[in-house]
Amino acid sequence: MTEFKAADIANPALYGDQDRLQRFYAWLRQEQPVAFAEPEGCRPFWVVSRHADIRELERLPDIFNAGPRMTLLPISVEQSNIALFGVESGVYPLTAMDGVHHQNMRALTQEFFLPKNIRKLEESIRDHARAFVGNMKEASGACDFATDVAFWYPLRVAMSALGIAPEDEARMLTLTHELFGAADPAVRRPGLTEAEHMVAVKRDYLAFFDGITKDRIANPRDDVATLIATGMPGGAQMSDEERIGYYVIVATAGHDTTAASIVGGMKALIDNPREMQRLRDNPDLIKTFATEAIRWTAPVKHFMRTVTQEYELHGTTFKPGDHVMLAFGAATRDPEAFDDAASFRIDRSPNNHLAFGYGPHMCLGQYLAKLEIECFFHEFFEQIGSIELAGEAVYTEGNFVSGIRSLPVRYSRSLAAATA
Numbered sequence: 001m002t003e004f005k006a007a008d009i010a011n012p013a014l015y016g017d018q019d020r021l022q023r024f025y026a027w028l029r030q031e032q033p034v035a036f037a038e039p040e041g042c043r044p045f046w047v048v049s050r051h052a053d054i055r056e057l058e059r060l061p062d063i064f065n066a067g068p069r070m071t072l073l074p075i076s077v078e079q080s081n082i083a084l085f086g087v088e089s090g091v092y093p094l095t096a097m098d099g100v101h102h103q104n105m106r107a108l109t110q111e112f113f114l115p116k117n118i119r120k121l122e123e124s125i126r127d128h129a130r131a132f133v134g135n136m137k138e139a140s141g142a143c144d145f146a147t148d149v150a151f152w153y154p155l156r157v158a159m160s161a162l163g164i165a166p167e168d169e170a171r172m173l174t175l176t177h178e179l180f181g182a183a184d185p186a187v188r189r190p191g192l193t194e195a196e197h198m199v200a201v202k203r204d205y206l207a208f209f210d211g212i213t214k215d216r217i218a219n220p221r222d223d224v225a226t227l228i229a230t231g232m233p234g235g236a237q238m239s240d241e242e243r244i245g246y247y248v249i250v251a252t253a254g255h256d257t258t259a260a261s262i263v264g265g266m267k268a269l270i271d272n273p274r275e276m277q278r279l280r281d282n283p284d285l286i287k288t289f290a291t292e293a294i295r296w297t298a299p300v301k302h303f304m305r306t307v308t309q310e311y312e313l314h315g316t317t318f319k320p321g322d323h324v325m326l327a328f329g330a331a332t333r334d335p336e337a338f339d340d341a342a343s344f345r346i347d348r349s350p351n352n353h354l355a356f357g358y359g360p361h362m363c364l365g366q367y368l369a370k371l372e373i374e375c376f377f378h379e380f381f382e383q384i385g386s387i388e389l390a391g392e393a394v395y396t397e398g399n400f401v402s403g404i405r406s407l408p409v410r411y412s413r414s415l416a417a418a419t420a
């Protein structure tokens with residue numbers, strides 16, 4: 001008798017308990033590789049959790065459309081989104097677009113995110129990393145590594161690429177946490193239902209980015225916000241929902257995810273002191289470590305696809321109009337795809353994880369994210385000698401983007417024990 005049912009995938013509390021989450025993912029992959037889920041308050045969908053199966057579906061974007069159902073939301077939230085914003089996801093970002101329209105929209109910023117252009121940002125990213133680790137070094141030897149350090153550094157990098165002023169960063173961080181944490185009572189605005197909370201958060205995003213658009217049209221700059229504000233995908237004017245969706249995906253996808261991999265990567269090193277020492281002794285391993293930290297944490301737990309034609313997978317026939325959840329979180333620990341999948345190995349190679357997705361929607365910011373993580377840990381090992389846990393890690397309760405939201409640590413500049 002199993003402790004799980006497929007509908008648990010929607011339960012935010014599951015994501016707050018890492019051991020249980022990994023047991024659930026293992027059960028899905030082994031027992032229910034194509035599971036049917038109908039969680040209370042949500043429209044039904046299929047869940048695909050094996051690495052090879054997700055790749056198979058991601059290779060067929062004309063059959064498995066990215067929109068209109070982009071992520072798993074309660075029906076109440078989808079309905080209020082449709083009533084107020086005209087789309088069930090509330091915004092219309094790249095991740096909900098398909099076909100030529102998606103290609104044209106992606107092309108607006110694709111150049112900016114190419115590895116050769118991201119490398120030009122390396123010096124400034126290193127400066128940010130040095131400053132954030134430097135602040136940590138100057139502090140008292142104890143902090144919450146998530147809320148005091150890791151949340152802020154990728155935010156600074158993403159906001160400077162986007163062109164958002166440092167004084168607006170705290171507001172953006174709150175809005176992002178509110179967007180992804182709507183189901184978490186610790187995050188939701190007091191006195192509001194989940195649907196009311198989501199509407200209030202979206203309205204605040206709209207107001208903020210409306211001001212940015214007006215400013216960049218009047219005063220274009222060398223930043224991603226100007227590309228979005230003035231862009232004409234395929235020669236056509238962008239709708240307000242598309243423009244806002246674009247800002248929101250770059251602003252939100254750009255930092256919470258990377259922060260989750262930095263915090264989770266740090267915790268994995270603390271939990272595996274030998275790997276920590278090996279990395280400290282071999283800085284050349286930082287690249288493979290960064291990729292492993294992303295696989296290990298898989299901050300984006302899923303995206304949804306909408307079926308356009310009949311398609312069979314392991315004896316199950318998906319019908320047009322069905323929805324399929326791609327459970328990236330489960331695929332990144334699939335033992336069929338990775339040797340010793342449940343171990344954190346800083347030198348894992350190859351490491352074809354699906355934490356960045358796959359196919360035409362594969363993460364646009366992947367090179368930026370990797371470079372950020374590499375720069376951070378490089379600086380960390382330069383400046384901080386030892387680190388240990390000073391309390392329990394607390395995970396966000398959220399089924400879409402989630403990770404550690406609190407990691408109390410003690411550290412020291414010297415290589416002696418952190419408590420010395």
Ligand code: HEM
Binds near residue numbers: 094261
């Ligand atoms: C560890 C960090 C990150 C993870 C795990 C991550 C994960 C993902 C995933 C799973 C997707 C959807 C892929 C699919 O549907 O197949 C995605 C798309 C996207 N990501 Fe990331 N991401 C990260 C960092 C970033 C950064 C730093 C940026 C930019 C500043 C970014 C921008 C985007 C954009 C714009 C898309 C939409 C691409 C499209 O639909 O064409 N991401 N990301």
